[in-house]
Amino acid sequence: MTAMPVATPIAFTEEQLATVSYNADGLVPAIVQEHGTGQVLTLAWMNADTLRESLETGRTVFWSRSRQERWRKGDTSGDRQFIREAFFDCDGDALLFVVEQEGQGACHTGNRSCFYRPFGPD
């Protein structure tokens, strides 16, 4: 039996948050990688509010570009992501979240990772 994952806030400083730069739509790409396996699960987008909420709550919260709304991973699917580590890159224009992935995975298709299709012959 696996213990229920627990959401743990990620500490941050206002100076670190101010280092993050956003595109013209106010968004920054966020890579989500699985803790332990290192599998890259998905690439999603955050704005300043959902980045702050993600760190404060220890859950990944994104901005849906198609629906133009805040979207907390797992609220619909049940497959929550509990943040264990969070990084910002050298230029401050990309983020990396290392998460404990709940349930069957990160992808709406039912695959564990959104990157389930390799280039190559069928």
Next chain:
Amino acid sequence: MTAMPVATPIAFTEEQLATVSYNADGLVPAIVQEHGTGQVLTLAWMNADTLRESLETGRTVFWSRSRQERWRKGDTSGDRQFIREAFFDCDGDALLFVVEQEGQGACHTGNRSCFYRPFGPD
């Protein structure tokens, strides 16, 4: 002594390439992950031409948004990336390249990964 890495083309179909969608600037984000360690090295951007060149040559080739020019990783730094696997995501709007990283790493700062700064207290 480590054997010199060899560039190996990645097979693809035109149908797969046509699945990739680009933003208003004609770009798609490309996650680069290290083969073997699973470390996420960088997030960079490709256009249709540099994606095709990357697959055909087996080396990562990006589009520099700041310089507005094609940029083949390693041509300046010597730290080339040899592609071992390549994936496109469920929506076709993000790419993942698993690479053999040459030299000291992927980041222009000298760090192995561009994601060397964790959120948290200094």
